[in-house]
Amino acid sequence: MFARHLILIALASALVPAFANPNSASTPAPSGRADFFRAQPSKAGEFRGAWIHSGYGIQGWDWDQTVGALKSNGFNAIFPNLVWAGLAHYPSTILPISPRVEDQGDQIATCLSACRKYGVELHVWKVNYYLLHAPREFVAELRVAGRTQRNTKGEDVNWLCPSHPENVALERDSMLEVARQYDVDGIHFDYLRYPDREACFCTGCRERFEAAANVKLANWPEDVLQGERAEPFAEWRREQITRLVRTVSQEARALKPNLKVSAAVWGGWANARQSIGQDAQAWIDAGYLDFVCPMNYESEDEVFAGWTRKQVDAINRRTPLYIGIGAYKLSGPEQLTRQIQLSRELGGDGFVVFQLNEKLATEFLPLLRLGTTAAPPASKN
Numbered sequence: 001m002f003a004r005h006l007i008l009i010a011l012a013s014a015l016v017p018a019f020a021n022p023n024s025a026s027t028p029a030p031s032g033r034a035d036f037f038r039a040q041p042s043k044a045g046e047f048r049g050a051w052i053h054s055g056y057g058i059q060g061w062d063w064d065q066t067v068g069a070l071k072s073n074g075f076n077a078i079f080p081n082l083v084w085a086g087l088a089h090y091p092s093t094i095l096p097i098s099p100r101v102e103d104q105g106d107q108i109a110t111c112l113s114a115c116r117k118y119g120v121e122l123h124v125w126k127v128n129y130y131l132l133h134a135p136r137e138f139v140a141e142l143r144v145a146g147r148t149q150r151n152t153k154g155e156d157v158n159w160l161c162p163s164h165p166e167n168v169a170l171e172r173d174s175m176l177e178v179a180r181q182y183d184v185d186g187i188h189f190d191y192l193r194y195p196d197r198e199a200c201f202c203t204g205c206r207e208r209f210e211a212a213a214n215v216k217l218a219n220w221p222e223d224v225l226q227g228e229r230a231e232p233f234a235e236w237r238r239e240q241i242t243r244l245v246r247t248v249s250q251e252a253r254a255l256k257p258n259l260k261v262s263a264a265v266w267g268g269w270a271n272a273r274q275s276i277g278q279d280a281q282a283w284i285d286a287g288y289l290d291f292v293c294p295m296n297y298e299s300e301d302e303v304f305a306g307w308t309r310k311q312v313d314a315i316n317r318r319t320p321l322y323i324g325i326g327a328y329k330l331s332g333p334e335q336l337t338r339q340i341q342l343s344r345e346l347g348g349d350g351f352v353v354f355q356l357n358e359k360l361a362t363e364f365l366p367l368l369r370l371g372t373t374a375a376p377p378a379s380k381n
Helices: 002-015 031-038 063-072 100-104 107-118 136-144 165-181 203-213 230-255 269-275 280-286 301-315 333-345 358-369
Strands: 047-052 077-084 121-127 148-150 156-160 186-190 260-266 291-295 322-326 350-354
Touching (some): 031 333, 063 077, 077 107, 107 121, 136 148, 165 186, 203 230, 230 280, 260 269, 269 280, 269 301, 280 291, 280 301, 291 301, 301 322, 301 333, 333 350, 333 358
Parallel strands (some): 047 077, 047 350, 077 121, 121 186
Antiparallel strands (some): 148 156
């Protein structure tokens, strides 16, 4: 089956030239290429979503146009990045508010209105811990208070320290604020991890690990990077991330039982568990997530298929698996079609594309609509 798709795409690419804009009346799709996309099988009742990093819709569009484009091309969910660790695109009482909100209004409310109009699910995407875009004065206050991360060399890292109790409360409360204040379909974790193996090794992490493990370390961080303390520290580090997932999941469901809690996670679960403290398998095993979106952003189809197979086997149908596809890394809509078909054949329950922009909306999605996404997606609950 995998080889069959490779052959079909190769033939399509050889037979017809690329064209500039399949959504433009002045530049119609060459018939051979259109025939290829029309010949693609569709799958009714599946989940089809798109991530969008902009908190204001596709650049130059509004939320009505943005959500409408998804709906008209057979998608049923959108994941807009409306919350960061240090910035909100809505009138938050927890986080600093983007200055654009004063001029352009509450973006969760505006996006939600468009989603309700078109029957598209809204899953509010939060970037956890990472302080990109946060106001400088806010970051400076956090740093003075010892709430930001430090690496093994003692250098500042522009992320919240996950073990600091006030940061746990900030992350929890900002996500629950969205759940409490808006009738959204879900809240979506991202960056639910450490930045890399080199963090966090701040003074607070040392004190909190020593208290939890009932030890006194002579050399920090050397004593937890190797030797008998390395694995206990790695497990403690993972727990700092898992604690947030567990707490938000339990409290959000208590607030709104039908709210879906989900996460974007790295494709290589086993490696991520050790390197960045992201234990996606444990979260699935514990039932903390209503669905999971592994970010299988791979330009090589064989690698993409390999990650997907491992994830399908690991989940074994216990939790819906919506495969993350990195359209920005692919050669064109033919390859996006191929990876969607692979995700279906290998057992994925749906897919989420990264990321929604004008090119994806006008050059890729209309071609998918000819066949791949022609059948109706899952209907909104």
